[in-house]
Amino acid sequence: MTMHPILAALRKHKAGVVLISLQIALTLAIVCNAVFIIGQRIERVNRPTGLDENNLFLISQQWVGAPGGDDPAGVEKLDVMQREDLAALRNLPDVASVAPSNSIPLLNSSWTGSVSIKPGQQLGDKSGTRTAYYFTDDQVFPALGLRLVAGRAFTAADVQHQGARDQRDRPVIIVTKALADKLFPQGSAVGKVIYSDGSSSPSTIIGVVERMQIPASGSWGNDFTWYSTLVPTRLDSNFARYVVRAKPGRLDAAMRAVPATLYGVNPMRVLDDDSVKSFADIRASAYRADVGMAILMGVVCLILLCVTAAGIVGLTSFWVGQRHRQIGVRRALGARKIDILHYFQIENLLIAGVGVVLGVLLAVGLNIWLMTHYEMTRIPALYVLTGVLAMLAIGQAAVFVPARRASNVPPVVATRAV
Amino acid sequence: MFGYYLELGLRSLRRNPALTALMVMAIGFGVAASMITWSVFRAVSGNPIPDKSAQLFTPQVDSWGPQQNLKGEPPEALNYVDAMALMRTHEAKRQTLLYPVQLSVLPGGDRSLPIAANGYAVYGDFFPMFEVPFLYGSGWNTADDQGREAVVVLSAEFNQKLFDGANSVGREVTLEGHDYRVVGVTGHWNPRPRFFALFGGSGPFSDPTDFYLPFTRALDLQIDTAGNNSCRGSLTFTNRNDWLQSNCVWVSPWVELDSAAEVARYRSFLEAYAADQQRAGRFAWAPNVRLRDVMQWLDYEHVVPSESSIALLVSLGFFAICLVNTIGLLLAKFLRRANEIGVRRALGASRREIYTQYLIEAATVGLAGGVLGLLFTALGVSGVGLLFPPEIARLAHLDLSLVGLTLVVAILATVAAAFYPAWRAAKVQPAWQLKSN
Numbered sequence: 001m002t003m004h005p006i007l008a009a010l011r012k013h014k015a016g017v018v019l020i021s022l023q024i025a026l027t028l029a030i031v032c033n034a035v036f037i038i039g040q041r042i043e044r045v046n047r048p049t050g051l052d053e054n055n056l057f058l059i060s061q062q063w064v065g066a067p068g069g070d071d072p073a074g075v076e077k078l079d080v081m082q083r084e085d086l087a088a089l090r091n092l093p094d095v096a097s098v099a100p101s102n103s104i105p106l107l108n109s110s111w112t113g114s115v116s117i118k119p120g121q122q123l124g125d126k127s128g129t130r131t132a133y134y135f136t137d138d139q140v141f142p143a144l145g146l147r148l149v150a151g152r153a154f155t156a157a158d159v160q161h162q163g164a165r166d167q168r169d170r171p172v173i174i175v176t177k178a179l180a181d182k183l184f185p186q187g188s189a190v191g192k193v194i195y196s197d198g199s200s201s202p203s204t205i206i207g208v209v210e211r212m213q214i215p216a217s218g219s220w221g222n223d224f225t226w227y228s229t230l231v232p233t234r235l236d237s238n239f240a241r242y243v244v245r246a247k248p249g250r251l252d253a254a255m256r257a258v259p260a261t262l263y264g265v266n267p268m269r270v271l272d273d274d275s276v277k278s279f280a281d282i283r284a285s286a287y288r289a290d291v292g293m294a295i296l297m298g299v300v301c302l303i304l305l306c307v308t309a310a311g312i313v314g315l316t317s318f319w320v321g322q323r324h325r326q327i328g329v330r331r332a333l334g335a336r337k338i339d340i341l342h343y344f345q346i347e348n349l350l351i352a353g354v355g356v357v358l359g360v361l362l363a364v365g366l367n368i369w370l371m372t373h374y375e376m377t378r379i380p381a382l383y384v385l386t387g388v389l390a391m392l393a394i395g396q397a398a399v400f401v402p403a404r405r406a407s408n409v410p411p412v413v414a415t416r417a418v
Numbered sequence: 419m420f421g422y423y424l425e426l427g428l429r430s431l432r433r434n435p436a437l438t439a440l441m442v443m444a445i446g447f448g449v450a451a452s453m454i455t456w457s458v459f460r461a462v463s464g465n466p467i468p469d470k471s472a473q474l475f476t477p478q479v480d481s482w483g484p485q486q487n488l489k490g491e492p493p494e495a496l497n498y499v500d501a502m503a504l505m506r507t508h509e510a511k512r513q514t515l516l517y518p519v520q521l522s523v524l525p526g527g528d529r530s531l532p533i534a535a536n537g538y539a540v541y542g543d544f545f546p547m548f549e550v551p552f553l554y555g556s557g558w559n560t561a562d563d564q565g566r567e568a569v570v571v572l573s574a575e576f577n578q579k580l581f582d583g584a585n586s587v588g589r590e591v592t593l594e595g596h597d598y599r600v601v602g603v604t605g606h607w608n609p610r611p612r613f614f615a616l617f618g619g620s621g622p623f624s625d626p627t628d629f630y631l632p633f634t635r636a637l638d639l640q641i642d643t644a645g646n647n648s649c650r651g652s653l654t655f656t657n658r659n660d661w662l663q664s665n666c667v668w669v670s671p672w673v674e675l676d677s678a679a680e681v682a683r684y685r686s687f688l689e690a691y692a693a694d695q696q697r698a699g700r701f702a703w704a705p706n707v708r709l710r711d712v713m714q715w716l717d718y719e720h721v722v723p724s725e726s727s728i729a730l731l732v733s734l735g736f737f738a739i740c741l742v743n744t745i746g747l748l749l750a751k752f753l754r755r756a757n758e759i760g761v762r763r764a765l766g767a768s769r770r771e772i773y774t775q776y777l778i779e780a781a782t783v784g785l786a787g788g789v790l791g792l793l794f795t796a797l798g799v800s801g802v803g804l805l806f807p808p809e810i811a812r813l814a815h816l817d818l819s820l821v822g823l824t825l826v827v828a829i830l831a832t833v834a835a836a837f838y839p840a841w842r843a844a845k846v847q848p849a850w851q852l853k854s855n
Contacts, residue, residue, distance in 0.1 A: 015838065019746040026739045034732060064522040064532045065595040068640055070658045120652065165661050167653040198652030263531070270522050270534040285807075289725050292805030296729055300451065300736050307444050311743040314440055318750030374724050 006347050009323075016315050017351055024355030024391055027308045029362035032387040033370065034297040036379045041290040049105040049283075050176070050211030052145025055096075055251050056279040058104050059089075059242045059258055064268040066238040069163040078236035079161045081266065088265045089242060092257050094250035099139040100234050101243045103132075103215040104279070106286035110215035111135070115175075115229060117183055117192075119200040129182055130224040131175075131196075132214035135235045136243075143245045144212075149177055151190035151207030154232040158206075164237035170196060174207040178226035196229070217286040219375050251278060305394060312398035316344065320406040327406055328413025337407040344403035345396060352395035356388045363387065419771075420778065427779035431786065434751060438783065441747045445787025448740030449828045450794030451733040457799055457820055458806060459730045461813035462623065463722045466609035470549060471712035475673050475681070477504060477688055480706035481665050481695075486650040492706055493648065494719070495617040498662040500695075501669040505541075509687045510673035511680070514541040515633055517669050518619025520644035521594040525579060535576065535593065536620055536644065537629035539636035545571070545602075547674050548614065553577075555587035555602035558632060562601075566634040570598035576628035577603045591629075596639060598631060610813065611721045613712050617670050618645025622721050623809040643668045685709050725806065741835045748783070748839040752776055759843055760851025769844040776840035777833055784832025788825040795824055 010017050063081060067074035082100060089098045103109050116128025138154040140146065154174065162168050173194075180189035193202035212228040214221050246254035258276050262269065284291075320327075327340055367379040431438045465471050479500050480492035487493065496504070501515050519539050522532040544550070545557030558569050570591055577586055586600045611622035620627065640658060649666040675681045685707070692705030710718060752759075759772055796816050803811040 015749060015842070016746060019742055019749070023739055023742045023746070026735065026742065030732065030735045030739070037728075062520070062522065062534065068658075070640070163657075165658060166656045168656070200652075267531065270532050272534060288807055289723065289805075293725050293729070296805050297732065300732055303447050303451075304736055304739060307447065307740055307743055310440050310444070311746055314437055314747045315750055318754060321754065370728075374728060 003346075003350075006343065006350065010347065010350070013319065016319065017354075020312060020315055020351050021355035021358065023308055023311055024352050024395065025359035025362055027304055028356055028359030028387050028391050029366050031301050031304060031390075032359075032363040032379065032384050033366050034301050035387070036367070036383050037376075038294045038297045038301075039383070040377075041294040045287045045290050045294075047213075048211065049213040050146065050209065051105060051279070052245075053279045053283065055246045055248055056144070057244050057246065057251065057255050058107070058277050058279065058282065059244060059262075060239075060275050060277075061085075061241075061262065062239045062270040063266070064270060069237040070165065075161070075163045075166075075236045078163075078238070079234060082161075082234060082236060082240050084265050085240065085262060086242065088261050089244060089258070092254060092261060094247050094254035094257060096245045096247045097139050097142040098242055098244045099136050099143040101134055101136040101140065101144075101241055102235055103134065103241065104144075104243055104282065105213040105215055105228075106217045106282050107215045108217055108286060110221075112214070112216075112224075113197040115179070115183065115194050115196045116198075117194055119195045119202070120198055129179070129227055131179060131227045131229045132216065132221070132224065133196075134212075134228060134230050135233045136230060137232060137234055140230060140243075143243050145245065146212060147210040148174075149208050149210045150180075150188060151205070153207055154230075158232040159234065160232065161234040161236055164235045167197070167199075168233075169199070169201040170203045170231050170233070172206045172232060173203045174209060174230040175205055176212050176226055176228045177208050177210055179229065180205065180208045182227065309394050309398040312348070312395060313402060316348070316399050316402040317405070320344070320402045323406075324409060325413060325416075327409040328411055328416075331409065331411035332414040340407040340409070341403050344399055344406055348395050348399040348403075349392065352392050355395075356391050359391065360384055360388065419774070423775045423778040424782065426775065427782035430751075430779055431782060434754075437747055437751055438786075441744050441751075441783050442786045442790055444740040444743050444747075445784060445828055445832055446790030446794055448737035449788060449791035449824055449831070450798055452730075452737045452827070453791065453795045453820060453824045454798035454802060454814070455726070455730040455733040456823075457795075457814040457816070458802055458810065459722070459726050462611065462726050462810060464610075465713060466611055466613050466716075467548065467712060470547075470674075473674055473676055474547065474712050475675055475684070475709050476715050477671055477673060477684070478708040478710070479504075479688065479692055480703070481667070481701065482650045483701065483703045484706075487706070490706075491718075492708055493667040495646070495648070495667040496669045496671050497665055497667045498669065500691075501671055503691065504671055507687070507691075509684055510675055512543040512547045512674040513672065514544040514547060515669050515671050516540040516544065516615060517617075517633075517636075517643045518615055518645040519631070519636060519641050521641070523580070523591070523593055535628040537627055537631060538615060538619075539633045539641065540630050541633050543674075544630065544672075547672065548609070550607050551605035553603045553605045554585045555600070557630075558601055563632055563634050566638055567632060568596065568598045568635055569601045569632060571602040571604060571630040572600055573604050573626050573628055574606050575626050593629070593631070594639075594641070611716060613716055613721075614672055615645070615670055616715075616719045616721065617668070618643070618647075621809060623813060625809075681709065723806070723810065726810075729805065737831070741831055744783075744832060744835045745838060748780060748836050749842060752839045752843040753846075755843075756846050757851055759846040760848045763846065763848035763851075772844040772846075773840050776843045777836055780832050780836030780840065781829050784829035785825070787832060788828030791828050792821060792824050795820070 067077045069075055069078055086098055086100060089095060102111055111133045113131060113133060114128050115131050137159045138156050141153045158172050183189065183194060184192055189205045189208055193204050196203055211226065214225060214228050255276050259271050262271060363384055370376040478492040479496060480487050481497055481500055482493055505515055516538050520534055520536050523535045524530050524532050542558045542560055542563050553574055557571055562569055572586065577583060586603060589600050591598050591600055608626040616622060647666050647668045649664060651665065655661045655664050673684060675684055688707040688709060689705045692701065692707050695701045799814050799816050802814045
């Protein structure tokens with residue numbers, strides 16, 4: 001079939017052609033970017049933290065009337081209180097292991113600093129990088145379920161304690177593999193020394209964990225998401241957090257037992273609804289906005305595609321009705337049903353073709369605009385290509401029903417007056 | 419004629435039920451998506467203190483230097499040394515420093531279990547500066563600040579919890595083991611976003627705070643900030659006093675400046691202060707200061723979650739596509755009735771009358787779409803908790819203005835979409851139509 005009659009007919013329906021291609025173009029632009037956003041969010045939400053997240057929960061609590069953590073006597077007193085809590089929690093029947101920790105991945109409460117292979121370096125120095133510290137003790141490996149890939153874990157002899165404002169030396173530390181590779185690209189980091197926060201006293205890396213995310217889940221932590229440093233130090237202040245691993249399947253029971261146990265040790269403390277939180281809850285609230293965004297975009301895309309398809313059906317039906325007689329004439333002159341069907345399908349392909357070309361430009365334009373105003377990356381060509389194919393397929397699917405109706409117009413129509 | 423055309427329009431809605439349903443659905447979805455996201459956006463991007471937002475400023479002084487500041491911008495709060503220096507010089511008419519604190523309280527006396535209460539350590543100027551309403555009593559004055567008095571102002575909500583809402587002025591409250599005398603109880607006051615305390619602590623859209631206590635008293639009791647504490651460089655402090663003298667920032671300053679001249683004067687004062695610090699050797703860099711008012715500060719701090727604005731943009735794009743769709747469908751619907759138009763024109767109707775008739779018909783479609791959209795909006799507003807954190811989702815609600823806006827937007831947008839199809843309908847040649855019959 002030659003294109004000429006189709007193009008000639010389209011010239012008679014400029015408005016309809018412009019409207020359908022514009023609609024396809026806009027839909028392509030929005031759907032491509034929306035699906036790209038969904039893909040990015042899902043990727044973020046699904047990345048593993050490096051912990052064994054099942055049966056894990058966190059206790060955040062605050063003592064009332066506790067001594068300040070600035071003088072040695074106060075620090076010692078606070079440390080005794082903390083150790084009493086740890087001992088009581090470790091004695092619970094449903095608890096497998098407990099470690100103190102200033103934070104946990106995805107909690108969005110962090111102590112960050114910088115580490116460098118040279119002493120006395122400020123942040124911004126090329127030989128160093130940002131990191132997030134976890135101050136904890138020797139039980140951190142069983143409690144969080146971290147995987148050691150080189151060196152050794154902390155032992156009880158490594159563990160120190162200090163006031164929360166005390167910038168004391170950190171003789172031994174454990175880093176993540178990502179951080180080790182960044183600082184020592186040419187080989188094993190175990191046994192090497194690094195310097196934290198511009199200090200001139202060295203810290204020896206005694207072990208490397210496979211993977212451990214920093215507490216910040218937001219975009220400000222994107223530069224150092226996997227650069228965690230573990231320090232075997234209990235922080236002593238009027239506030240303490242404990243990470244607890246329940247025995248398999250005993251998470252709820254262990255969590256329920258916590259308030260009574262801690263009040264039993266010392267009732268003068270603040271424990272509220274948010275104090276005992278399962279890791280699943282922490283993860284859900286860290287990624288709530290990401291999940292919500294993905295759902296919103298998904299719903300919008302779905303409705304958008306339906307609306308566009310329905311629009312194509314509506315306008316093509318109108319055209320079929322308008323050309324009822326001409327179709328009859330063509331049939332009477334020898335055109336087969338399949339010819340009529342193809343006519344409308346090719347016509348739609350032409351219109352949709354113009355639409356997707358325009359749509360690709362709009363999609364890239366929208367992506368560039370989003371990149372300048374929000375934290376977005378360049379959309380991969382694959383997304384746009386898939387979008388183009390999907391739009392063409394939807395166009396064909398939408399045009400099929402009215403085109404079938406057109407092909408069923410009997411040739412006898414040609415002999416009747418309208 | 420309007421009534422007659424309206425009736426015709428309503429009757430024509432029933433004529434092509436499928437086409438009509440398609441248009442009404444498209445408009446309904448489009449307008450609802452836009453309205454739901456708009457209801458969240460207007461809640462988070464509003465001006466929290468409209469009548470004074472241009473007179474309240476937060477000064478920033480770069481104490482970190484070009485190597486370690488925030489890509490050229492000074493830190494978002496002050497360290498203790500700079501904060502106290504600004505307070506001492508008293509360049510502004512009213513000024514306050516503040517930081518969030520969290521203290522425990524025994525709500526039912528000595529035998530109850532402690533709960534945590536959130537508040538702010540502020541200066542007495544805080545209350546008149548931010549126009550805090552009072553139910554009982556008042557804030558404290560500068561003499562109380564200087565006397566480092568153990569006084570406290572409770573919020574209406576906290577007063578309800580502790581004293582069942584009774585006038586508690588003059589009574590004692592024990593916070594973290596220390597006694598305070600209540601001097602005032604505020605009315606319900608919760609500006610959202612909480613522009614004055616964005617440096618950590620409770621989020622910008624959280625519930626009303628519990629209490630306010632004098633900054634000077636909080637320092638004496640060594641109460642630590644419950645917000646952020648951000649330090650740079652090599653940290654050498656080992657106790658509170660050294661920490662206070664360090665470059666760690668944690669204090670939010672606010673000043674009230676009533677005229678452009680005062681603003682200019684305060685800006686040059688800040689420059690001069692930073693220059694003095696450079697001369698004294700405390701800063702090894704040229705003065706780098708900022709003086710942002712409330713709206714500039716909210717903008718700089720990106721208080722409006724990017725989810726909210728992206729969602730609004732996507733919804734508006736969605737609505738635009740729905741309207742393009744509507745133009746096409748209206749065109750089909752109107753031109754299908756070319757015969758009818760031809761007959762009316764032949765019987766003497768002017769183009770203008772045809773035009774009016776079809777615009778009114780479009781308006782009825784818009785109205786139906788708006789009503790459907792209202793339904794979807796009501797459903798959606800109750801479901802925004804899926805997308806936004808609870809403290810933001812709570813802000814979105816269906817009020818009279820949103821209902822009105824939904825209907826007006828739906829009708830106006832549909833009528834605008836009908837301009838072209840109605841024009842085409844009015845252009846129908848009566849002779850041609852009659853001939854082809």
